[in-house]
Amino acid sequence: MNLYVPDEKGAIMIKVGVVGATGYAGEEVIKILSKHRQVKIAELSAIIDKEEPFSSIFPAFKGVVDLVCKKPNPEEMAKNVDLVFLGLPHRVSMEVAPAFLKAKKRVVDLSADYRLPPDTYKTWYGVEHKDKGNLPVAVYGLPELYREKIEKAQLIANPGCYPTGVILGIAPMLKEKAIDPASIIVDSKSGVTGAGRKADISLSFAELNENFKAYKVNAHQHKPEINKVLSDAAGAAINIIFVPHLVPMNRGILSTIYMKLSGAMDTKKLLALYKDFYKGKPFVRVADEDKFPQIRDVVMTNYCDIGVKVSGDTAIVVSCIDNLTKGAAGQAVQNMNIMCGFDEREALL
Secondary structure, three states: OOOOEEOOOOOEEEEEEEEOOOOHHHHHHHHHHOOOOOEEEEEEEOOOOOOEEHHHHOHHHOOOOOOEEEOOOHHHHHOOOOEEEEOOOOOOHHHHHHHHHHOOOEEEEOOOOOOOOHHHHHHHHOOOOOOOOOHHHEEEOOHHHHHHHHHHOOEEEOOOHHHHHHHHHHHHHHHOOOEOHHHOEEEEEEOHHHHOOOOOHHHOHHHHOOOOEEOOOOOOOOHHHHHHHHHHHHOOOOOOEEEEEEOOOOOOEEEEEEEEEOOOOOHHHHHHHHHHHOOOOOOEEEOOOOOOOOHHHHOOOOOEEEEEEEEOOEEEEEEEEOOOOOOOHHHHHHHHHHHHOOOOOOOOO
């Protein structure tokens, strides 16, 4: 059954559902989709006490998204949508996605459940993967590297927030073989929403305010995801040093990356390399020489801003994103736009 619906002008509209609508990422997806000219938000669901209008849960959406948010029923939702976003916790999406894939619906999964091979997934997420059959068809949804595969995909593994900024900051150097691949050190700092909307004493105001800490030092679950994509780019095994930090702010990630150059290069050549690599990529902005991005430049946008510098034999790259947009919901909608043949920038500018 074809559920694509032309609007009054004959343009193609798609019916979209969001599972996990009340999480940070789910809410952000809905905010973006509410402005999309070729999308009808047809179904919303979440683990909630009672079914009620989404605008009753989030009053900011009153008069914008008044659709009733239901309790999850993937089989029923699949009857009414063309594409679904899964804004679910890790370990949960793999239990929900199969119902939509079986119904031939396109799926954009914002969790980590389809980003890693099953053995690696078990090591880092502590459970056996429950949908190994669909893992091989999942496409890693980083448009700047995998656009052609995304266009044809039924299942998108939307990248993690840290990996998005880090991979975009490093990939050009690996593609050009301009660095020693064993030398990569990444220092990342994230706002609190990256941990998701959940009750956790370590994420409470009193614990975070006037504080700043490193955590999961070189042992964060996003490290194998970063290693996997960079290894694909390099054509050889990559194992970065990755140290994430928690900053007392709501959203945003700034990563500073240090890499040993494999040959002579100055800042002008490095800058030219990055600008050439990201030419025609609408959501990556490479700063001019001696200019570096900051959180305020990217918050509430789908941009990844990058600044570069050479110091001696070291390339220094600063990469900056909003963890809830380019690091989650915005990138998910960007992937949907590419999958459906829409303007990649629709609802994101």
